[in-house]
Amino acid sequence: MSSTGEGREQVCAMNSRTPQPRPDTVRGVPMHGVPAQRGPSRSGGAPLLDEIAGMLALRGCRSVLDVGCGEGDALARFAGRGLSCVGLDPSPTALRRASQRLGGRAFLLRGGLSDLRMFGESTLEAVTCFGGAGLVDDVERMLAEFQRVLRPEGVLVLTAPTTADRDYGRGMEVARHTFCYQGTFWRFYERDELRRLMADWRVESVRRRSWSEPVRDPRHQPRRARDSWVVLASNPFDD
Structure with a gap:
């Protein structure tokens, strides 16, 4: 199997059960589009979001940008702590729901990671x-x-799925801890890998947290819990 991105795209397209995605959306999600929030939500991860909101407030943060804000679960808690909030997400549907929920308490932008260039x-x-x-x-x-x-000294909080997450192993494994499922690559992490990736940051903590999402249909069995690393880091001063 080719180890290039092109080869991985072909494998993912052939093995997806959904119609073949457009070429710019196969692989992991490209830089121009992080999908709606896949982290803790109000349905199951509310305590973790409240904890993170408190963490930002205690560190003296007055404003925050939530990348991949989805329907505004995290933004609602950040705004409740008095932070000025900006949310960025490529999904117009998610942003519309976030707008309805937040009622003007956050400035919402449609875009993905590449749109961070609008910030200096x-x-x-x-x-x-x-x-x-x-x-x-x-x-x-x-x-x-x-x-x-x-x-400098700005705060980053991110979550990354662990190998114990309920979605681990779905689809076809195309690289270590990376699976192609429904036209998208899903990557899972071990603690040491995250620390290596963040070698240029001042990493303060990498904690493992789990939460369960309620089953809406009583005919369905409860699904395995979400399981993520929660990383708290800061941007060091330049030497």
């Missing part, structure tokens, strides 16, 4: 990204963009 260097106090590390095709570039827009 060293302009943001805090960035959050829930689940995006499991979906983008270039995690190193994603982290570099976060580092570019954060001020």
